[in-house]
Structures are given as structure tokens and as C-alpha cells.
Amino acid sequence: MPLRARARLLRHRLRPRVRLGRGVTCGRRVRLEADPGACIVIGDGVRLGDGTRLIARAGTVAVGRRSVLGERCTVVALGGIELGADVRLGDWVTVTDFEPAPADPETPIRAQPLHVAAVRVGDGAILDHGACVLAGVAVGPRARVGAHAVLAADVPAGGAAEGAPATVRAR
Template sequence: MLYWPRFRFRRGRIVIGDRVSMRSGVMIDAQSGVVEIGDNVSLNDHVVLLGHGGIRIGNDVRIAAASTLVSFDHGFDDPGELIRKQPLRKAAVVIEDDVWIGAGARILAGSHIARGCVIGAGAVLKGATEPYGIYAGAPARLIRKRGERRGQPPDQSGNPV
């Protein structure tokens, strides 16, 4: 069954660049934030973007099927209060240009994915990445830099050799 992309604005805003491809089941929910999508971006089947804290996706980004980007966390510190009644913590998700996010990845509030990164399938990322890094796992960790041979360290400036 084919499901068309769905957009929810509520008190937020969605800005979509040129040549953006959205496959079946994509959900973009700005909530109270702003979701900005650059040019030449592809959102594959069942990608979910939840934008309470804001989401900015750069140009030439590929996001594979069933990936989720969430720009807020639920509060849960007070055990005497229902979780649903505790305040949200909003924190933007930023994805720079030329990034590939693998199938089923989870990008959590406050994450900043640097230019040229690859985030492996099923990875759970929270925090910042290094440019051109390849990250995998849960939690996601730097495996190597693009352009390096396996097991080869970067040069002294940190760039791929």
C-alpha cells in the first residue's frame, strides 16, 4: 500500500528546498519548531522528522528508509510526576551538506552531523560528529574517516589521507 508524505505544522513551520524527493510514508511534523530541508535531499520510505526543537538538513543529504530525527527529549527526572506532564527539553538537530544516514538510524535531540558524514544503518546518534566521519552502532561511534583505508589513521591535521 502506498502512503503519501504527510506534513503537520501545528505552531511550527516547514521549509523545503528544490529537488527534494520524498518516498512513501514520510512524516514531517514541525510541532512548535522549524524543519528546514535543503536542496537535492532524499527522504526514503517511512522517514520521520519531529521538529519541536528545530531540524535543519543541508544540501545533498540522503536519509534511508525508517530513519527518525527527533529534536526534543521527554523530561522524566521527577518520579513523583507523570512523564507526560514533565517539561520537554528541546534541542536542534543539524545535518550539514553531503551526509548519508543509513536505514533505521535514530538521530536524537542536540545532534550535529558534520559535512560529509556517513551514519550507519541502525545507529543511534546523540551529539556531534567529525567532518567526513563514518559512525555506526548504538550509541554511534566513529569507525573511521571517509577516504581512509581500514585501520589507517588520519594525517596530523585529522583529514583523511
């Protein structure tokens, strides 16, 4: 099935909770999931690579116009995730807005509460292959996050972050 036909099929099946802009192209096995009360908004001209997953359990996942998400990217929201315009996510990038909030070492992790905080990636930012953005992080416009970086702190506009845990520096 051609890419545009696949996008039309997705638009029809997920109409109430997923809004696709014009010219959205989807690779194979793209998965868009929005639970009741949640929303996924994809801007005009966005390209979603093969195997990419956008999941909104609560809140909103917003992808700005002309953004490109590489193969097997995962974006999961419990609160809200916003990717600005012209954002580039390399292959295997993970963006989440939640993490465990371990309060009691005796209680299993699955039974403990989650810390949820919105994530914002500014216009023109680049997240290289395998980067991971954690809850509450803001990546400034035109910032760059290096390959396999684990980002737990904000990156200023035009800044860079590398390593695990990421070291943030201004350019």
C-alpha cells in the same frame, strides 16, 4: 494522481506554513504537518519517499535542495531541524529535536518536561536505514551514520557513527 500534481495540491493546501521548492516529488501517503507558528521549508529537487512524515509542532523543519528522504522517514521538530543540501536519509530514519528530561522518578514521563535542542545535518551527510538522531546533535558535512545507529553525540565532518548507542569516529 501524478507526483507533481500531488506536490501542487500539497503546496496549495498548506501554503502559509509549508513552502515547497521547484521539482519536489512526493511518494504516496506523505504527511506534512505544521502547527500555527511553525514552518516546513523544502528545497528544490527534494524527493520524499512513501509514508514520509515531516512534522513541525514549533520552530522550523528545513530540508535542503536535492535531498532524498527514503520511505517512512519521520522528522519531528519542537525547536528546529535543518537538513542540508544533498542529504540522504535511508528508509525508516527518525530525526527529533526533543526528548524527555526525567527530573523526578516518581512523576510519569508524560507529565515531565521535554529537553528541546536544535538538530543540524550537514550537506552531503548520509543516514542509513533505521538510524535515529536525537536532540541537540550536529552531523557534519559528508558524515555517515550507520544502519540502526542511535546518535546522541555530534559527528565531525567526514566522520562516521555506528551502533546503539553510536560510537563516533573520524575518517
